[in-house]
């Protein structure tokens with residue numbers, strides 16, 4: 001009885017009830033402070049190196065070696081970027097990386113997506129074995145695969161080609177794509193496709209018009225993963241390609257770091273910034289889809 | 303509109319027969335109900351008619367054409383799934399327009415969608431996504447989507463089972479009126495006998511993958527083909543009393559105190575010991591034991607409110623039923639023709 005009187009005391013008759021989030025609410029304030037502190041720590045730990053990389057790429061080389069370092073560059077300069085494009089093969093590396101990462105992503109989405117779809121929707125002999133084997137493949141480390149794969153690549157006359165890198169990268173990301181997408185497809189009720197078929201779709205149309213849009217968030221996450229992996233991949237690139245025109249960014253930039261000296265810190269940093277940009281752009285592009293898809297719970301039948 | 307014939311269909315999942323040699327006909331423009339307990343194969347049968355499963359043996363004939371191996375899209379059927387299977391990524395408008403769009407409908411899609419949605423009363427919700435709809439609204443959307451393209455057969459798999467009791471009742475009425483208006487052959491699956499009795503032109507009672515009885519609601523209620531149908535239909539179900547290798551059945555609502563009958567009627571008289579009384583709206587359900595001429599066994603009586611004086615719990619009262627209301631089943635549980643001889647014998651015993 002007393003509690004109801006208490007809560008009613010603070011409210012005007014006919015108006016709103018007691019306001020539950022008064023600033024004096026100590027618990028509320030402390031929890032806010034904690035959240036911001038945590039967020040600040042996380043952002044600075046992850047963000048500062050990125051920030052420093054960007055800032056330094058605009059510094060002149062004298063300023064780069066200056067001690068103590070200045071926080072912001074005294075003279076902002078684009079020389080590092082200009083040199084990158086004029087003095088080095090950076091543009092070639094960049095295009096090669098885009099081709100390899102884009103190709104591997106596309107291939108692993110198409111092959112992995114279709115494979116996962118059939119594993120999820122059809123029953124066939126040896127299905128369990130196939131799915132277990134793909135998972136087993138994922139367990140094998142890259143170092144173990146690279147030499148046998150290289151022998152194949154040479155035998156097929158694909159040594160020093162971008163195709164070999166696309167295939168190798170796809171082979172590496174495919175098992176994960178399949179497993180992830182299979183559980184994604186499993187969560188989409190088969191009755192949706194059946195309904196689409198009764199409504200007049202062929203099996204393929206039903207998949208394209210109903211299942212695929214619903215699986216889009218899953219495909220996006222898998223795509224981001226594949227792209228990222230291929231973009232950063234180093235070992236296959238090192239073993240499979242050798243000529244300057246076939247180098248990808250990870251390999252190309254690494255060769256600038258010589259045995260005992262760095263060719264140019266400024267250019268390396270400018271290169272690093274440009275390497276990061278596509279990944280960030282890609283994330284920004286798909287991030288909305290990813291978040292919307294996950295929060296919409298689009299796969300729920302009802 | 304079309305006649306749907308199921309001809310000697312058997313469906314096996316591995317060694318298990320979900321449907322065993324079922325034959326039945328859904329008449330043109332009529333409402334056929336598939337009624338049976340959960341797991342008896344109703345959905346499987348419906349899915350074979352829809353073309354989502356291939357029968358192991360037998361044929362499906364739709365509109366005089368053998369459709370056994372036809373793709374679902376080529377059968378011109380519509381189906382309402384138990385979970386409605388609305389496309390979550392499309393708006394209600396696009397959900398309803400979907401069958402028209404994929405079939406390359408050449409006419410005015412907008413007009414068709416408006417027509418179908420106003421028929422089920424959801425024309426104000428067209429911009430919503432399915433997840434923003436209540437259960438009843440989803441069910442209507444599924445209906446609208448299935449009838450937007452004038453199907454020749456309408457299949458419904460327990461479409462009301464996800465609704466609450468009150469809504470289910472009104473939705474049932476609407477569905478019935480609606481079917482009468484559009485006059486399309488409909489096959490409706492349910493495990494709810496009240497729903498089946500209320501909706502169907504004809505009911506097909508199934509159990510364990512076989513058809514137990516096919517008939518009008520009245521036939522099924524009055525003359526159950528076997529003891530399974532007798533005990534599945536009616537609430538409470540028919541009283542079944544085994545007696546010398548055969549079974550006697552009588553409906554609880556036909557089993558009343560002797561005083562409720564006109565003395566000139568041909569009655570079978572017995573005694574009923576009341577053990578428990580349940581008040582169910584107007585009616586009273588009496589649980590107890592019959593005795594006297596019949597082997598002592600459990601029975602239920604359902605007394606309408608018009609019968610004023612109830613026997614007290616624990617007492618034995620004189621009860622009776624009309625001879626014409628008694629049904630007989632043989633040792634295997636199959637109904638046997640009512641014969642004068644049986645009645646005569648009972649009368650002598652009584």
Ligand SMILES: Nc1ncnc2c1ncn2[C@@H]1O[C@H](COP(=O)(O)OP(=O)(O)O)[C@@H](O)[C@H]1O
Pocket residue numbers: 315320338339340341342343344345346347
């Ligand atoms: N795809 C399937 N594989 C194996 N068994 C199945 C399959 N579909 C249904 N069954 C079995 O067939 C029987 C009938 O199922 P169903 O038609 O769904 O019953 P109902 O709809 O009458 O409840 C059940 O015992 C079920 O387990």
Ligand SMILES: [Mg+2]
Pocket residue numbers: 344345346
């Ligand atoms: Mg079912």
